[in-house]
Amino acid sequence: MRNLVVLGAGTAGTMVVNRLHRRLPRDWRITVVDRSDVHHYQPGYLFLPFGAYRPEQVAKPSRPLLPQGVDVICADIDQVMPELREVRLAGGRRLPYDRLVIATGVEPRPDQTPGMLDGGQWRRSIFDFYTYDGALQLASALRDFRGGRLVTHIVDMPIKCPVAPLEFTFLADAHLRRRGIRDRTDLVYATPLPGAFTQPVATRRLGTMLEHRGVTVEPDFLVERVDGTTLVSYDDRRIPFDLLVTVPLNMGAEFVARSGLGDELNLVPVDRHTLLSRSHPDIFALGDANDIPTSKAGSVAHFSVDVFVGNFLQHIAGRPMTGRFDGHANCFVESGDGKGLLIDFNYDTQPLPGTYPLPGVGPFRLLEERAVNHWGKLAFRWAYWHLLLPGRPIPLPAHMSMAGKHTEE
Template identity: 65%
Template sequence: MRRLVILGGGTAGTMVANKLRRRLPLDDWRITVIDGQRDHLYQPGLLFVPFGGREDLLKPRRRLLRNGIQLLIGEIAAVDPERKSVRLSDGEVVCYDYLVIATGTSPRPDQTPGLLGTEWHRTIHDFYTYDGAFALREALRGFTGGRLVVHVVEQPIKCPVAPLEFTFLAEAFFRRREMRDQVELVYVTPLDGAFTKPIAARYLGGLLDDRKIAVETDFLVERVDADRKVLVSYDEREIGYDLLVTVPLNMGADFVGASGLGDELNYVPVDKGTLQSTAHPDVFAIGDANDLPTSKAGSVAHFSAEVFVKNFCQYVEGRAMTHRFDGHANCFVETGDGKGLLIDFDYDTEPLPGRYPLGGLGPLSLLRETKANHWGKLAFRWIYWNVLLPGHRLPVPTRMSMSGKHRPDEEVRS
């Protein structure tokens, strides 16, 4: 019997386990998922928690995995790719024939001097963790005015548009409370604009300007001085705050680095088309755990999983992997007031305006604020639990399509 071990039971790991359970015969394969937590967290929901969003974000992992998949709860200590074994922190060793690393990426506030200390979750907050999002809810309820700084330490981060979404939602939150004129909002980024892609950056930058949100670009933080409540950059610029909402440096799992499988941020180097490790052919890394040059987002996990499953089935049969992941990603961007915009892009094509997913028919608009995009983001919760994680196909193309998209200059000429 051949042994497939999947490290991580998050979005990518759960999807792939369920898809492969249907494709690989039970008599020939044993599929094991290993994760340190018993509950699966719906991470997109954390964005709404600080503003009073729903709290039912957790479901038991066991309920999300198909029958025939073994689930082990335990912390992963190390992988030995030569012996093809995984060692857990309690000493248990699990052997594999094929390994899939799907342990994602996590905020690491400990990597920035002054960030993790006595002020953590008091005047310094995050919303990328369960506890952090609920602590921030209380902080916003008690905030009476001053400078609120939303700060990104460094890229890549999980869901790169989420800090912008939080900023837009915060602006709308203070308007609803009739205290917007008492709050100065500042968005601080290490990038030279609001987003990594130029056209989308112009659209998003315009929205920030319209809402009178100041933007500090090219800010590479060296430390946080919590006593003086200032961010200090490597070029000695300082930005003061009364309340800091930060997105810490994101890193892959520590065992990846300890096992010699990762880069300096513990992401596994892979072939960007097949997700196969560049160092160990029987190891694959999916979702946020690899070094793909695209967004670390749920949509990437979804689209790449479709490609990976087809390739993996070819690989274990001794055939060439003929499918290539194109870096397809799309993200709903909440902009407040019950509206949102949508971006769709891949390795080679940046987000463009247009319609999605059915060309000129839409029904969703790209790079334009609409209520439909907001409702699309909210509807995704049901799709996530009932379609995506069980491994069912969604009626959207895996590969990015140019149908319905156009360049902004074409929009002007028309």
């Protein structure tokens, strides 16, 4: 019997297990390891602070999401030992593997910024929404907020869903207007990027939207420390706040560092087309856990797994992997007041205006605020639980297409 061990039962890990369980030869056994027995729909965290989702809509038990016949272990991972082809769990249990898939994602690390976690303001005037608990506590803070300076802040890239801080800012603007306190609130968007996003066309569009909403953008803001209720950058710029909604540094799992498998952010270096480790021919890293130069988003996990499954079956059969992941990502961007945008891009092509997925028809509009994009984002939650995770077919191509896109704005 040959062993496939999958570390992580999040989006990428669950998809891989469900897809491979149906296609692996019978002499393969699948074991999944995750430290939690609850699966979280992380895009839903964005809506929890505004009361748009209930907690039970974003969290479900993990076991029913995985197929029968798969071994599921709830435990912390201590170390991967590539030379022995073993995974050592906390407590000493060892799991042998013939192939290993690392899909343990990234997590916010507020401890990496001086004064953020240890300055006495964490979950008092400093909050995050990239965790389930953080999003729920931020909901309470927003209910109590009566005006002042509200700062949305990103420590550094890469982060999970890089448009989420923009979405939070747009939704906060709409939320404050509904409460009648927008005129008593200064909204600030502090980013380490030179603009609102990473690519020129999207940066212009999103930056204009922030400007029209009266949001002050602080670009190239690289935070050195948090001093009480003030952000301090390396070039000594200071941004005081009454309420800070921060995206802490995102880092991969600590066991990746202990195992000597990661870079300085504990991300596993892989071939960006096959997702195979650059150092170990029997280890793959999927989803947010790898270092590929594209968005850390659920769509990337989806499209990359589409390519990975065929490649993996070729790989274990001793044949060359012929599939090439192109970095395809698409993300709905909530903009408030029941509207949203959609962006679609890959390694080589930036987000462009147009229609998706059908040229001229859509129904979704790229880089345009439309109600249909908002409804598409809300509908995705159903598709996530019922189609994406179970590995059922979704009629979207894994590779990005230029059909329907306009190269000039």
